[in-house]
Amino acid sequence: MKPILRYFLLTLLLTGSVASYAQRVRVSAALGGSAYYGDLVQGAPLVKQVSPAFTFGGSYDFTEQLRARFNISMLGIKGDDKDNKDIIYKNRNLNFKSFIWEVSAAAEYDFLNNTSEYGWTPYIFAGPGLFHFNPTTIDKFGEKVNLHDYGTEGQGLAAYPDRKPYSLTQFNIGFGGGVRFDLTEDLSLGGEVFIRKTFTDYLDDVSGSYVEPTDFTNPYSALLSYRGDEVGKPFPGVSMPRGNPKSKDMFYTFQLKLTYRLANISWGGGLGFYGGGGGRQRGSMRNPGRVL
Numbered sequence: 207m208k209p210i211l212r213y214f215l216l217t218l219l220l221t222g223s224v225a226s227y228a229q230r231v232r233v234s235a236a237l238g239g240s241a242y243y244g245d246l247v248q249g250a251p252l253v254k255q256v257s258p259a260f261t262f263g264g265s266y267d268f269t270e271q272l273r274a275r276f277n278i279s280m281l282g283i284k285g286d287d288k289d290n291k292d293i294i295y296k297n298r299n300l301n302f303k304s305f306i307w308e309v310s311a312a313a314e315y316d317f318l319n320n321t322s323e324y325g326w327t328p329y330i331f332a333g334p335g336l337f338h339f340n341p342t343t344i345d346k347f348g349e350k351v352n353l354h355d356y357g358t359e360g361q362g363l364a365a366y367p368d369r370k371p372y373s374l375t376q377f378n379i380g381f382g383g384g385v386r387f388d389l390t391e392d393l394s395l396g397g398e399v400f401i402r403k404t405f406t407d408y409l410d411d412v413s414g415s416y417v418e419p420t421d422f423t424n425p426y427s428a429l430l431s432y433r434g435d436e437v438g439k440p441f442p443g444v445s446m447p448r449g450n451p452k453s454k455d456m457f458y459t460f461q462l463k464l465t466y467r468l469a470n471i472s473w474g475g476g477l478g479f480y481g482g483g484g485g486r487q488r489g490s491m492r493n494p495g496r497v498l
Contacts (some may be wrong), residue, residue, distance in 0.1 A: 230467070298433070357422075
């Protein structure tokens, strides 16, 4: 996975370096919240299940409506069975937190191209990403623990040869949409929802079935695998599912995004070369009544 990561980052860096000399380049910064959908949060998150999310990025306009975008995101996800309404999950008593960093690329499409008239546009985007996560918990002794290191579902045990340790660096497919309001020719403000479909079920370290406690070579792993005993609930047995392996985890962000177009750089030509372009005088301020 490390060579793939290096290749992905190098490609992203080189592409960004080339784009940085283009007239069509925009830079952006976004701030908001993040959450996840998986075995510990199976619906809309509660406020306390939302974490801060920061994104920095850039884009290159191919036309007035179509561009390539590149982002670096830093965000958190978390879940706790104490917040579950289902008594079965509440008795399981598991919890986790994870910091995620992500690099992503996507194609972005604006539904409106005559921004000089409308002053705003809805847009959609989709593309691949590479992210790193590491689920942690606070154990019964008050210590922070990296769950991946303890194979809570039997990963690495000879008794469970089909259960392999999961990678903490993975690919995803991201997609979403937003609305962008032009404040000037170069400056815009908007809101965006960005959903990532992953190919792992272990963002929360929960996926399949329980392991018989005596099968663990490290007794501490058994303490992390089932924590219902901490609230007075006996071990349910290996026949009870620990999670749902048929449904992969997702994470997502919802953010306010400020975008600035780099001006007065001639390489690449005007957007009118591709059919369109022109528009209002550069740097002119929009009528707030039209923007909002």
